[in-house]
Amino acid sequence: MPCKSCSVIYRHLVAAALTTLLCTQTAKADTLPISDAHLHYSHDSVELTPPERVIEIMREANLKLALVSSSDDNGTQLLLELAPDLIVPGLRPYTRRGQTRSWFKEQDNLDYVYDLLSKNRYASIGEFHLYGADADLEIPRRIVTLAAENNLILHAHSDADAVERLLAQDSTVKIIWAHAGFDEPEFVSSMLSKHDRLWVDLAFRGEVGSGGQLSAEWLALFEAHPDRIMLGTDSFTPERIYYIPDHAEGARVWLATLPKDTAERIAWKNAYDLIMPVWKKNRATLDTDTTTACSTIGSNALPIGEQARVALQADRKIQIGEAFSLTLTVCGKDLNSANVAIDATMPAHGHGMNYTPKHTVLSQDSNSMTVQVDGLRLHMPGEWQWLVTLRKDGERSQAREEFQVN
Ligand SMILES: [Zn+2]
Known part of the structure; x- marks a missing residue:
């Protein structure tokens, strides 16, 4: 972003350095905010990067919202405590890395979800991995029920078959389809047309806007469903935490080729409008727990x-x-x-x-x-x-x- 007011002093070397600094800071304030709807800060990331640094990285990227889910949940809670204005916690049903193919058959993972729900508040359950008919097994069914009962969005790394099975289990539950299912934009568009409780994140879809331009297929999807698409970095390995600002910057390049309103929706508003009301409502129950519990024992307690x-x-x-x-x-x-x-x-x-x-x-x-x-x-x-x-x-x-x- 150009910084016109600074250009008069550009000739002087020292002043130029100062100019660069000032311009960088100004640019940060006017960059398009991003909602990153697909982040993880799992146990090995916590060991490598302190939570304070993670929050700094997110602020550098001008994130407005970060939906974080981690294996185990500790990383999410550490970030939430440091930046409650930025972090929205998702409940990942994994206690460690490496449970993506087993969690939906393990009672321990379900018990873990119940335990976390009794202690903390969340906006979503996920991101979890689930394919095809496995979505109709007992534990995924319990997860859908818990989501409906606790006002939680499902965040599913799934194929279209599993997404449709999950949606069919409950008439209210909403799904963020992680990575847009790694499916073709035309098919994603048909899924969004068919299911009004479905949103998609574009995490790990490097082909979207590669070279700064959108292909006709992706553009058609965005034009058809400007209010159902969101961004995500997917920090599924520890080093990808450091990629959050680059990812945001890369997205801003192709977002700039879209009409301003559509660009803002995809950059941050869609995620914000879907996730924040859910999170605000769920977070508020923490305070009312105390108030309700204390309403019967009298104000002079x-x-x-x-x-x-x-x-x-x-x-x-x-x-x-x-x-x-x-x-x-x-x-x-x-x-x-x-x-x-x-x-x-x-x-x-x-x-x-x-x-x-x-x-x-x-x-x-x-x-x-x-x-x-x-x-x-x-x-x-x-x-x-x-x-x-x-x-x-x-x-x-x-x-x-x-x-x-x-
Ligand atoms: Zn994923």
Whole structure:
């Protein structure tokens, strides 16, 4: 992109260097944004390239959205934490590299999907590999059901036969057909005409716009379905992470031969319009989990950590030297393996109770837990303090509340 305002100082060598720098920066800001709908950051990539560097590379490429799915999921979560404005997580049903031909027969892979869905939020399930009649096996059927139940798009590296079998299993599920099925543009066009819940990504289709020009066949596809095509780099091997900016730049060359509106749609809008509403909706359920779970325990419950609250309820008026019980109700998220305990201390005296209370878990799930505490006894009058400790994922959070016993 030319930088006219800089050209007057072009004669001077030092100034020219500065000009180049300024122009490069300006160019970056006005380059066409790209949504990259086909990225992976799998375990071997994580070892080779730190997540901070991956995000830098994506920003260099002026990505507006990056749909990332990884084997295992760790890489995706690392990127999401660093750049929640950019990364959209996809759930890849693979725990390691090399499961593309076995995952759809392995209960372990299905269990893995359930486990991740209970912990995290996603926009898609995939990219997975599946061909022909295998799409009708038990595990792929469960995946389609899970996608429908959890508002997830399927991202399928499949032949047309498998795509049609998946679409037939549920009347709502949407599919991004990875690599446009490695099929001919004319056939892809017929598939898009036939199925209104189908989109395609062009990952690893180097022939599209090679030499900066589009062939008549690809142009016909883009003209027929300008709102169903998206781009993807497919970083299926670690070094391809570094190819993201080149890929974006290469795409901009042939996109420039299209009408502006079509170019923008294919460059970023189609992916953005399909994926972002899904992601925003699913991501929001993380916050409502806490709010909903906490709606029943009253607003005066004490905050404990950032994502939980605890309410205390005694079974009688607390009298000096008399045993009583408490019910602790904790609400929040990811409480499945949490542990909660209460103690009473007299801060002014530097001591606590003379007795160790007994804790019994009455109920526990992801959003709430109820614990009965028996054998509490306060042996002297004065200023006391409840100290509630919540342990979860190796972290400890505490809540304190002062109270008076006379
Ligand atoms: Zn693929």
